[in-house]
Amino acid sequence: xxxxxxxxxxxxxxxxxxxxxxxxxxxxxxxxxxxxxxxxxxxxxxxxxxxxxxxxxxxxxxxxxxxxxxxxxxxxxxxxxxxxxxxxxxxxxxxxxxxxxxxxxxxxxxxxxxxxxxxxxxxxxxxxxxxxxxxxxxxxxxxxx
Numbered sequence: 001x002x003x004x005x006x007x008x009x010x011x012x013x014x015x016x017x018x019x020x021x022x023x024x025x026x027x028x029x030x031x032x033x034x035x036x037x038x039x040x041x042x043x044x045x046x047x048x049x050x051x052x053x054x055x056x057x058x059x060x061x062x063x064x065x066x067x068x069x070x071x072x073x074x075x076x077x078x079x080x081x082x083x084x085x086x087x088x089x090x091x092x093x094x095x096x097x098x099x100x101x102x103x104x105x106x107x108x109x110x111x112x113x114x115x116x117x118x119x120x121x122x123x124x125x126x127x128x129x130x131x132x133x134x135x136x137x138x139x140x141x142x143x144x145x
Contacts, residue, residue, distance in 0.1 A: 044068055049078055
């Protein structure tokens with residue numbers, strides 16, 4: 001008959017030994033701003049989100065990003081927003097300065113400056129003119145027109 005030795009290392013793990021490390025699988029933790037890969041959109045709709053949280057999913061093999069968020073109320077339905085990724089050009093888009101527009105604005109400014117100088121000349125001329133006697137009105141009120 002075989003003798004059962006409780007100190008033998010080959011039998012079931014001993015939870016009370018200090019060298020024993022239990023291997024457990026912890027759920028994936030997503031930090032703020034990270035993407036979680038999802039195989040399909042059905043996976044996103046069935047994924048549970050805690051109240052007051054938001055999780056961003058990237059659909060594998062597709063240029064689609066889904067964001068699932070839930071408000072602080074447990075009665076509230078989760079909201080799913082869908083985004084499509086679009087590639088942008090690598091070189092910046094230049095906005096050429098329209099020289100025609102700039103030259104027309106400069107011409108307008110020079111034209112207005114000339115008109116303003118002419119008006120100031122007229123104002124100075126009116127200031128320097130001697131005052132004429134005002135004619136009386138026909139209704140004999142003596143007021144000015």
